[in-house]
Amino acid sequence: MKTxxxxxxxxxxxxxxxVGQIAWVVENMYLNVFIYKMxxxxxxxxxxxxxxxxxxxxxxxxxLGALSDKLGRRKLFISGGYLLWGVSILAFCxxxxxxxxxxxxxxxxxxSVGVTLVIVLDCVMTFFGxxxxxxxxxxxxxxxxxxxxxxxxxGINAMMPLVxxxxxxxxxxxxxxxxxxxxxxxFAVIGAVVLLFGALGLxxxxxxxxxxxxxxxxxxxxxxxxxxxxxxxxxxxxxxxLFILFNISIQIFMPYLILYYEVSLGMTxxxxxxxxxxxxxxxVTAFWGKVYDRRGFSTSVWWSLAWLAAGYLLLWFFRATxxxxxxxxxxxxxxxxGMAVFGARIRDLTPQGQAGRFQGVRIxxxxxxxxxxxxxxxxxxxxxxxxxxxxxxTESFVPNTNIFVAALxxxxxxxxxxxxxxxxxxxx
Numbered sequence: 001m002k003t004x005x006x007x008x009x010x011x012x013x014x015x016x017x018x019v020g021q022i023a024w025v026v027e028n029m030y031l032n033v034f035i036y037k038m039x040x041x042x043x044x045x046x047x048x049x050x051x052x053x054x055x056x057x058x059x060x061x062x063x064l065g066a067l068s069d070k071l072g073r074r075k076l077f078i079s080g081g082y083l084l085w086g087v088s089i090l091a092f093c094x095x096x097x098x099x100x101x102x103x104x105x106x107x108x109x110x111x112s113v114g115v116t117l118v119i120v121l122d123c124v125m126t127f128f129g130x131x132x133x134x135x136x137x138x139x140x141x142x143x144x145x146x147x148x149x150x151x152x153x154x155g156i157n158a159m160m161p162l163v164x165x166x167x168x169x170x171x172x173x174x175x176x177x178x179x180x181x182x183x184x185x186x187f188a189v190i191g192a193v194v195l196l197f198g199a200l201g202l203x204x205x206x207x208x209x210x211x212x213x214x215x216x217x218x219x220x221x222x223x224x225x226x227x228x229x230x231x232x233x234x235x236x237x238x239x240x241x242l243f244i245l246f247n248i249s250i251q252i253f254m255p256y257l258i259l260y261y262e263v264s265l266g267m268t269x270x271x272x273x274x275x276x277x278x279x280x281x282x283x284v285t286a287f288w289g290k291v292y293d294r295r296g297f298s299t300s301v302w303w304s305l306a307w308l309a310a311g312y313l314l315l316w317f318f319r320a321t322x323x324x325x326x327x328x329x330x331x332x333x334x335x336x337x338g339m340a341v342f343g344a345r346i347r348d349l350t351p352q353g354q355a356g357r358f359q360g361v362r363i364x365x366x367x368x369x370x371x372x373x374x375x376x377x378x379x380x381x382x383x384x385x386x387x388x389x390x391x392x393x394t395e396s397f398v399p400n401t402n403i404f405v406a407a408l409x410x411x412x413x414x415x416x417x418x419x420x421x422x423x424x425x426x427x428x
Contacts, residue, residue: 002149003145003146003148003292004149005144005145005149005153005225007061008154008204008206008249009144009205009206009395012204012206012292013141013157013199014156014160014206015197016078016082016137016197016201016205017137017156017157018163018164018167018196019082019193019194020082020129020132020133020137020160021161021163021164022132022164022167022168022190022193022194023085023129023190023194024129024161024164025161025164025165025168026089026168026186026187026190027053027122027125027126027129028050028254028255029150029165029168029254029255029257029258030148030172030258031049031118031122031167032046032049032050032255032256032258033114033177033258034050034092034118034177034183034260035114035118036259036396037177037178038095038096038097038180038183038412039097039111039112039115039116039118039277040111040396040416041118041373042113042228042397043256043378043379043382043383043385043397044378045115046255046256046375047067047375047376047378047379048117048119048296048358049118049122049416050251050255050306050374050375051312051371051372051376052119052122052123053122053123053126053371053373054367054368054370055123055141055304055368055371055372056122056126056127056130056209056274056374057126057129057130057363057367057368058360058363058364058367058368059133060126060130060134060135061130061134061355061359061362061367062221062224062359062360062361062363063136063360064077064130064135064136065130065134065136065139065220065356065357065358065359065360065363066217066220066221066223066356066357066360067217067220067356068136068139068356069133069139069210069212069220069298069357070215070217070220070356070357071212072211072212072214072419073212074136074137074139074143074208074422075140075201075202075204075205075206075207076133076194077131077135077136077210078132078136078137078140078201078205078417079132079198079199079201079202079205080131080198080200081129081132081133081134081135082129082132082197082198082201082406083127083196083198083199084131084183084189084192085125085128085129085131085132085192085194085198086192086193086196086198086319087128087190087191087195088121088124088125088127088128088129089125089187089190089191089192089194090119090187090188090191090192091116091124091125091193092125092187093183093184093187093188093191095114095117095118096180096184097110097111097114097180098180100113100114100117102227102392104241105301114144115276116293121215124236124386127174128233130363134359134363135356135359135360135365136356138355138359138362139159139278139355139356140208141153141154141347141349141357141399142206142347143208143209143210143353143355144206144208145347148293149293150293150344150347150348151289151290151291151292151293151294151340151344152289152290152293153289153344154292154340154343154347155285155288155290155292155340155342155344156286156289156291157343158285158336158339158340158342158343159282159283159285159286159336159340159387160335161280161336161339162275162278162281162282162285162336163282165272165274165278166275166278166279167284168190168281169275169278170271170275170410171186171189171275172186172271172273173271180379184399194311194384194412200406205315210353211353213354213357220356220357220362221357223354223357223358224357224361225360225361232351233351235349236346236349236350236358238421239297239342239345239346239349240346240361240362240364241344241417242342242363242418242421243342243362243365243366243413244365244370244419245371245410245413245414245417246342246411247339247365247367247368247369248373248374248377248410249308249367249374249407249408249410249411249414250335250370250407250408251370251371251374251375251378252374252375252376252378252381252403252406252407252416253258253378253403253404253406253407254374254379255375256378256399256403258270258401260308260400261274263274263388263396263398263399264398264399264400265324267321267324267365269334271322273324273328274292274325274328276325276329277325277328277329277332278332280329280331280333281329281333281335282336283334284327284333284336284337285333285336285337285339285340287340288300288303288304288337288340289340292340292344292349293344294343294426295327296335296347297341297344298313298422300337301341301345301418302332302343303337304333304334304337304338304341305334305338305411305414305415305418306336307330307331307333307334307337307407308330308331308333308334308338308411308414309334309411309412310327310330310334311327311328311329311330311331311332311333311334312327312331312404312405312407312408312411313327313329313408314326314327314330314333315328315401315404316404316405316408317401318399346362357428360365360410365380370423372387378403378406378411380428381401381402381403382397382403383403383404385398385399385400385402386398386400
């Protein structure tokens, strides 16, 4: 029988997942726009920032996830992490080219210093964000659900990135992203919201009933990476391998998606075009989690990958607004429903009471490897991209459809590996 989850659980899941994803959207999508517009960052700079953030997120999740298992506490890490996460976002208000230029010597490029500072502060922000979200909140979600309801819960959790994109797109419509003042307001508002929810978490979040780990801390940290853990949980690690390929495909194009819409396609109204696609994809994602609960992984995953591949093809071949909309809708449906399916599958296979220590392994497959490999592939396929000359005489690269071609190739590779693993499972 399906275990019924409390209204309080759904409120906490919806609010904290949404606010966390809004902060991640600012980091994963708009921080790339910020560093591109304010400091004339190159594709290599953006790739380096994504990679550095991925390393920071992984190390944080490995060590802090294990610490939450060791202490048997989730709420402290979630609420405390959100509070400090908000402070770190507010710190971006200080990263202005005029302020940096007034501090550094005239012989030093203020823009280059700005790029470096953004990357460093991004890593600091990622540390607090990954503590709160990747390590503690994801462990809390696993602890608070079971095999009968994880698909439904993960469907809500997985749709929140799209809802967050919609909220951020809508909120940013009124801002001129070429103006430093706009970015100051943006970081101030997002930072304040994250701070507020960190405080609310102290009252809203219910601590799950988990037993503190009796293992030494270092053993808890390394638990998910031990050969014995792989041997005991082969299906879990196989799912994590598939998840790596899925996320590499996403990370090839995602850092450049907004720039592609705005700079390459000249879609000054891309928010209005994307909003309906985001809403529809969010509805599909929420529904698809329930499909996972009823039909299982092997059925639900194929539809997600089919939508993803179809979206890539349309974005590759067409530039007309209507077809870009359809391609983006299919891509987003595949992306978010795939996140729901893989996320629920990994939670189902995670040993009970050990969610914290296994978050480090999960983050390797969701963030670290894809965050290093995906942007590197994206940077490589954009190596000979066209450039435009800005008003100040500097040049900026123009993202092209090569990012969707490369993402499609990796998605096809994922399908091949998935077929092989399913055939091997049937034979065994």
